[in-house]
Amino acid sequence: MKAFALAAALLLTSPAFAQASTPAEPGGYAPAQSMWVNGTPQPGDKVVxxxxxxTPAEAFPAPxxxxxYPACxxxxxxxCIQRAGH
Known part of the structure; x- marks a missing residue:
């Protein structure tokens, strides 16, 4: 039990290894550019x-x-595909 506690303590106090970051893939749901051309609107500005x-099908096409498809x-x-009788 002491060995387990010692191993856990060593793992928690050891430095974390640097992980290689993968480049972000282009695309997604966020706009590519800022939607505010002149910066963030100020209070009192008219925003339309x-x-x-x-259509939703055009904006978010199905994959x-x-x-x-394997059985679930x-x-x-x-x-996955549900098996018959379940």
Whole structure:
């Protein structure tokens, strides 16, 4: 038990290893540029919001279907097919 406690203490006090950061992938839901051309609006400025002209299907297209979906395991609900009779 003392060896376990000593090992845990050593792991908690040891310096963390530097991890190589992967470059961020372009894209995503955030705008590529700031939506405020002249900076953040000040109190009292008139701000007009315009709805998007795209449909939800155009704005957020569904991903392409996979070639194969494995059977779901217990507790899994995404990217799998439910087995018959369950």
């Amino acid at each position: 919001f315009e709805p998007s002209k795209l 392409a279907p996979r070639n194969h 395991t217990r507790g899994q609900t995404d990217e």
